[in-house]
Amino acid sequence: MKLLIVALGLLLGSSLQAQDFAKHLTEARTAYTGGKLEDARFAMQQMMHELDIITGKEVLTLLPQKLDTLSANIPHDEVTGASGFTGVVIHRDYGKAIAQDGSEDKVSLEVITNSPLLGALNGLLALPILGNNPDQKVVKINGYKALVTKVSSTGEKDAFEVQLPLNNSLITLKAPGYNQDKIVAMANTIPVAAIAKAIQ
DSSP: OHHHHHHHHHHTTOHHHHHHHHHHHHHHHHHHHTTOHHHHHHHHHHHHHHHHHHHHHHHHHHSOSEETTEEBOGGGOEEEEOOTTOOEEEEEEEOOOBOTTSOBOOEEEEEEETOTTHHHHHHHHHOGGGGGOTTEEEEEETTEEEEEEEEEEETTEEEEEEEEEETTEEEEEEEETOOHHHHHHHHTTSOHHHHHHHHO
């Protein structure tokens, strides 16, 4: 019942998505009433997928408009339903500037629900031996444990990423050309608690 109330509340946010959601809800009820359990299950899966997309669009409204000096590329925002066992990928990138060495000065932020990487990442965050690795560091982002990893080094520019497990989701911030302290500062501007509340 609670799921239905939440679903109906989110339904009001997007009329196009709402029509699909309502259609799948009606199909599920009709199939269930008719004893067609497989059809009812499929319609409910479609309904949950629509709900995930609506939630993803809500999360996009929570993301910062700027990271450091880079503005969000709102036209490039994406909420994509993944297939299989993962949920939804919410993507936003920041910046358009070309750096002096010719590389793009672009930062990307992704939230992936039901990420298959969560188990491995939570295991890494629990290991005390991680302190001996100069390329990885456990940090706190808005009170949540996260892993900062040096993913590549090209000349003088390093590339770092922050991975933050959040309930059943993973937030990943990639910022090539920024040092570790700068990417942690950028990550601390992400409203993690609000995102956690939206995707729970």
